[in-house]
Amino acid sequence: MKALVYGGPGIRTWTDVPDPILEEPTDVIVRIDSSTICGTDLHILKGDVPEVKPGTILGHEAVGTIVECGEAVTTLAVGDRVLVSCITSCGRCRFCREGRYGQCTGGGGWIFGHLINGLQAEYARVPFAETSVYKVPDELSDEDVLFLADILPTAYEVGVLAAKLEPGDTIAVVGAGPIGLATIMTAKLFTPARIVAIDLADSRLEQALGFGAEVTVNNGREDAVAKVLELTDGLGADVAVEAVGVPETFELCTALVRPGGRVANVGVHGHAATLHLETLWIRDVTITTGLVDTFTTPKLLRLIEEHRLEPRRFATHRFALADAEKAYDVFADAAHSQALKVVLDAEPVQAKRAAGREVAIA
Ligand SMILES: NC(=O)c1ccc[n+]([C@@H]2O[C@H](COP(=O)([O-])OP(=O)(O)OC[C@H]3O[C@@H](n4cnc5c(N)ncnc54)[C@H](O)[C@@H]3O)[C@@H](O)[C@H]2O)c1
Ligand SMILES: [Zn+2]
Numbered sequence: 001m002k003a004l005v006y007g008g009p010g011i012r013t014w015t016d017v018p019d020p021i022l023e024e025p026t027d028v029i030v031r032i033d034s035s036t037i038c039g040t041d042l043h044i045l046k047g048d049v050p051e052v053k054p055g056t057i058l059g060h061e062a063v064g065t066i067v068e069c070g071e072a073v074t075t076l077a078v079g080d081r082v083l084v085s086c087i088t089s090c091g092r093c094r095f096c097r098e099g100r101y102g103q104c105t106g107g108g109g110w111i112f113g114h115l116i117n118g119l120q121a122e123y124a125r126v127p128f129a130e131t132s133v134y135k136v137p138d139e140l141s142d143e144d145v146l147f148l149a150d151i152l153p154t155a156y157e158v159g160v161l162a163a164k165l166e167p168g169d170t171i172a173v174v175g176a177g178p179i180g181l182a183t184i185m186t187a188k189l190f191t192p193a194r195i196v197a198i199d200l201a202d203s204r205l206e207q208a209l210g211f212g213a214e215v216t217v218n219n220g221r222e223d224a225v226a227k228v229l230e231l232t233d234g235l236g237a238d239v240a241v242e243a244v245g246v247p248e249t250f251e252l253c254t255a256l257v258r259p260g261g262r263v264a265n266v267g268v269h270g271h272a273a274t275l276h277l278e279t280l281w282i283r284d285v286t287i288t289t290g291l292v293d294t295f296t297t298p299k300l301l302r303l304i305e306e307h308r309l310e311p312r313r314f315a316t317h318r319f320a321l322a323d324a325e326k327a328y329d330v331f332a333d334a335a336h337s338q339a340l341k342v343v344l345d346a347e348p349v350q351a352k353r354a355a356g357r358e359v360a361i362a
């Protein structure tokens with residue numbers, strides 16, 4: 001088969017690799033129908049994630065069809081269309097028993113395109129399949145559910161839920177990339193009084209308005225703290241979500257939150273940030289961190305089924321899976337391409353789309 005293989009920093013190649021085979025009785029083999037690229041894949045290509053060894057197939061988000069089941073698999077069958085999520089759950093360890101699948105110590109957690117071969121490929125081996133994949137309802141297309149593989153549960157769990165957002169709150173979202181925009185989309189489920197999006201890029205702020213932000217602040221030109229204080233009678237935001245991953249934006253979040261407010265860090269940080277305890281200690285501020293667990297995926301899936309969430313709008317570009325290299329170029333150049341999520345479709349899906357037979361809700 002063919003797959004996108006990491007060859008060391010800066011190198012990724014669509015090339016021939018051996019077909020995956022069942023290794024454990026709990027595995028299934030999935031034919032990948034749709035996949036997508038994450039900001040974290042770009043981190044890997046920069047060499048920021050050294051656990052990813054050259055030769056690893058990249059990708060941790062996909063929808064596919066089961067073509068082979070291990071002998072211990074009884075609740076899934078060949079032909080089932082499934083969402084393959086960025087997080088795998090062994091189903092047995094202490095953390096999986098608590099729904100904290102991201103912290104799985106039994107061989108799961110974030111493994112695709114990280115510790116084992118990933119999903120930007122024609123086929124993939126999916127470990128612990130029964131406790132890790134989600135069957136896709138017939139009436140939903142691959143693209144309806146694809147973004148449940150990572151950005152939606154990440155934004156909802158590590159941003160909105162961790163921050164304990166409540167109706168009537170003012171929420172400031174710092175960073176309006178896919179994660180920040182997914183935070184805005186899922187924050188709306190709680191009817192906040194006001195959503196403030198903060199970013200350096202005007203094009204991203206424009207997207208934020210489309211996703212439901214009421215106020216935008218370009219913190220390259222404007223003082224974001226002053227703007228948020230002005231909007232909140234000098235108090236600050238009830239909730240601030242960090243969706244960038246650099247020290248400045250974490251510190252900005254702690255500065256623009258009100259006394260008693262909550263800061264939820266979602267960004268992946270490569271450098272130390274300063275925790276200003278000299279100003280924070282007296283302000284009753286709560287700060288949370290987290291890796292996504294994906295325990296909310298079934299709930300988010302129901303919201304998509306009922307048209308309460310319309311995540312297809314994240315898909316700004318589509319490529320054939322075989323054009324994955326080109327897709328990476330477009331995704332990595334978001335400043336010019338305006339890319340949010342780039343969808344990689346395998347040939348049968350592409351043919352179906354061309355024939356207008358794809359089931360769509362929008
Ligand atoms: N915690 C988790 O489980 C988890 C899961 C997935 C992704 N992430 C992380 O979430 C973060 C956001 O992901 P993404 O895909 O949306 O990234 P992205 O790079 O597409 O978006 C980041 C946005 O931040 C803006 N930005 C950059 N510097 C800024 C600054 N100083 N002030 C304001 N805005 C600034 C950029 O213009 C961009 O719009 C990344 O760090 C990613 O690795 C975390
Ligand atoms: Zn990801």
Ligand SMILES: [Zn+2]
Pocket residue numbers: 089090091092093094095096097103104105106107108
């Ligand atoms: Zn586990």
